[in-house]
Amino acid sequence: MQAAYIEQTGQPDVIKVGDLPQPTLRPTELLVKVTAVAVNHVDTFVRSGSFKTAMSLPFVIGRDAVGTVTAVGEQVTGFNVGDRIWTNSMGYDGRPGVTSEYAAIPAERAFLAPAGIDDLPLVAAVHSAATAAILLTDVSPVEPGQVVLIEGAAGHVGTKLVQIAQAKGAKVLATSNPRDFDRLKQLGAQQVLDYHADFASAITTPVQTIVDTSGKVDLKTNLSLLGLGGTVALITAPVTNQFTFDVREFYTQQQRIVGFVISHASLDQLQRAGQLLNQLFAQGLLLDDDLQVMPFTQAQRAHEIVEANQSKARLVLVLGEA
Structure with a gap:
């Protein structure tokens, strides 16, 4: 099968595209024909070696994918051949990545894709949306009526935080560039403040949770x-x-300062987040990213773009021509 992979960590030019053996299906896995893969900053950290994580070489890159199940391991329940699924926790901690024609994905890390939701906006959303879901469900649980402040709310994670906080019944305050005010109000922010100004002086109600993006x-x-x-x-x-x-x-x-990176999320946290995301995806929420779509054969260029912050769009690689 064709895959984008590395044989050593380093700069984007270590990424190769070529033939690798199709993965062998284990009893607890799904064999998935991959349709599209998102490229995130953390993927560049893994590729460069700056994020130390277990990997077997050659190592297929990428963690977030959407595709169709072509075979089901004998111990798997709840999935069938032909199901469309997504995953967002491959490509690190000893698990191979998903930028390949086929990927073997543990069933416990797969989620059925809601009907009627296109592959590209779905896979583009899952990394930032899961980060937001775990932050507001497990790291700093939000209850109805609480005040939540999202700083830098117009970014990929920020817009997801706004929507999830609003869905949980919170009063959502957000900071952004004024050009994004209308968009954030449409997404559920009740008060939007210019982050270039002294926004803190305009906040008169004690805040329960602040997420600084x-x-x-x-x-x-x-x-x-x-x-x-x-x-x-x-x-x-x-x-x-x-x-x-x-x-x-x-x-x-009795205040708290907490840090969070999704790479250290537990399987339970990821599974709870996946269930919440599917509920919101089915309502048409969280699918708001601008997309830049490229063929997976340009994985090296995609890493260059993400690493240099050359695009504000969410970059997605498709298995085939874009």
Whole structure:
């Protein structure tokens, strides 16, 4: 079968496209004919070696895929040949990637794709949407009526956070460039603030959860916006890699600072997130990304684009011509 793979970690030019053996199906796996694969920043970290993770060489790249089941392992229940499925946790921690004509995917890491949802927006959404779902369900659980602040809300993860928080019944505040205000209001934000301005002064209600997607907001500012027992969740770091804050106020208010990367999510967290995402996908939610579609034979160029932040669109590789 044709696949995009590496034989060593390094720059994007280590990516090769060529023939590899079709994977052997284990009893607990699905053999999937892959349709499309998303390219995320974390894929470039794995390829470069900056994210240390177990891999067997040659290593097929990519973690998020959508495709059709062509064979079912003898111990698998709940899936049938012909089912359309998606996955978002391959390509690291010893699991081979999915940028290949066929992939063997553990059934516990596969989700049935909702009917009527196109493959490309679906696979483009699953990484950022699962990150948002786990953040607001497990890392800092959101309850109806709570106030949630999403900073940098117009990005891929930000828009998913807005929609999931709104679906959970929260009052959603968001910061962004003013050009994105109307879009974020349509997605469910009730108050949208210019992140270039002193947005903190416009927030008068204590916030329960703040998710900083940018690393550009001073931690002390965010802690001052939290109510008793509130949480600041970080999914990135400032360029300086440093923050300062008032420790006494922090502990007397019983506040929390938590970091999260989806690569360390547990299987239970991923499965709960997948169930929630399918409910929201079926409602037409979370599928809002602009797409840049390329053939998988251009995987090297795709990694170059993502690594250099040359496109704001979500990049998707198709198995065939784009």
